[in-house]
Amino acid sequence: MENQARMMLGHIGLSGLSEEDVGDPDNIRKHHSLGQPQQDIGDILQQIMTITDESLDEAQARKHALNCHRMKPALFSVLCEMKEKMALGIRGIQEEDGPDPQILRLDNMLLAEGVAGLEKGGASAAAAAVAVAAGASPSDGSLQHSEYREKLAQIRQMYHAELEKYEQACNEFTDHVMNLLREQSRTRPVSPKEIERMVGIIHRKFNTIQMQLKQSTCEAVMILRSRFLDARRKRRNFSKQAAEILNEYFYSHLANPYPSEEAKEELAKKCSITVSQVANWFGNKRIRYKKNVSKLQEEANMYAMKTAASASSQASQGNSPATPNSGTSTHT
DNA sequence: CAGTATGATTCTGA
């Protein structure tokens, strides 16, 4: 950081003059009386270039010597003059280009994913959104989404830690550069605009770093999300018992195999699956039955007989069936 | 390992 700042500023600073130049006023006279201005400029440039090799203490001593030098006001005015000419070139640079659309996009994405939001609500909301996208009921969410939420929280934590680190580093660096410039303004002309410009440059640099952080965070969330959805996509056959229950209901309501919300909920509870899984099952079953009536007729008969048997046994025990047996008789 | 079964997803039309 220290060196970077010096490198950024050193090339225009006066502190490049060597000890003998600054310490001994005669040297300046000597250089001027040599009648070889090009050689002198070369020397000075050489000295300027070696500034970065010096220790901080040396530089401080040199600066102090320079500040006390009786030629300083004259040098300062010369530098002001030079700067006036140079400033024309600097002014051409555009200052602000408004908020970066890419950063905005990334911010929105992170907000939507619950990474950049205020509290954990964002993360759970995102998890719920994933649950809805995956067609699951909210009731089965807590168990299956806990892992997702945990990972998301990890990403979130890392993101915020890094962001804070970058912000801190940016502020520290800005402070440091501003102090350096303020310090230098005693020996060379440094306008507030220039300081502002330098701060702008630093902020832009840190913004690009921040954008990279946001980009990789987005990537991580996307990977996590797709992995989570892929995991849900992995199919497990329902248990034999669940299939029995669903088939029984289907064939006993063959004339109208569209269970109501309440019926679906009950079936879901009985089969230990979600309501949407019940809906999926009925959707699949209806279409597949229709496509293959002749083949599934056998299955229909089997379930019809089974239902009849259980109904009669229940009747003999004095219990009435819980669900009406509407469709079986038409399909024998 | 190929063919089939099955749960889930996506698209379409009413």
Place this chain on the structure above:
DNA sequence: TCAGAATCATACTG
């Protein structure tokens, strides 16, 4: 918005 239809992806079976 919902059901049907097509399709995908995986599990199961001979």
